[in-house]
Amino acid sequence: MRHVALLRGINVGGKRLAMADLRRVAEALGWRDVATVLATGNLIFTPAHRTAEPAQLSARLEKALLADLSLQVRVVVLSAAQVEAVTREQPFGSKVDNPSRLLVSAYLDGQARPALAPLTKTDWSPGALALGTHAAYLWCPDGILDTPLVEAVTPVPLSLRPRN
Structure with missing residues (x-):
């Protein structure tokens, strides 16, 4: 199932993150079909494990961004079903x-x-x-x-x- 990760405060103020780096970090986590949307800090992906909970995915991405890029950023991950609910x-x-x-x-x-x-x-x-x-x-x-x-x-x- 596809998911979206929303990174808080990316590319505003002094917190810069190249979307190529974000995709690289996500792919290193084993996530597939990774895509970013412009320079928004929005990431679309399919997690490596179908049973992964959005909160677990958020924590993994936060930890990886800190370890790989020394970037401390809050992340929220929503499943496709949750995104549909937000729209509805x-x-x-x-x-x-x-x-x-x-x-x-x-x-x-x-x-x-x-x-x-x-x-x-x-x-x-x-x-x-x-x-x-x-x-x-x-x-x-x-x-x-x-x-x-x-x-x-x-x-x-x-x-x-x-x-x-």
């Missing part, structure tokens, strides 16, 4: 008229969702925050840089990605 659970429907202003934020650990729960009680108008099974959804109609919502979730372990 998007709660804002047709309200999202500009997909680049919808952030889909995969939870990096089991603490992220409970940490975000209190923020759902805040009125972020005209934006909104909703929580799904594997990701949080931040609707930022005025732009991602012009909303306090993004700043509010920054301390929470998430991997933010625009929906487009």
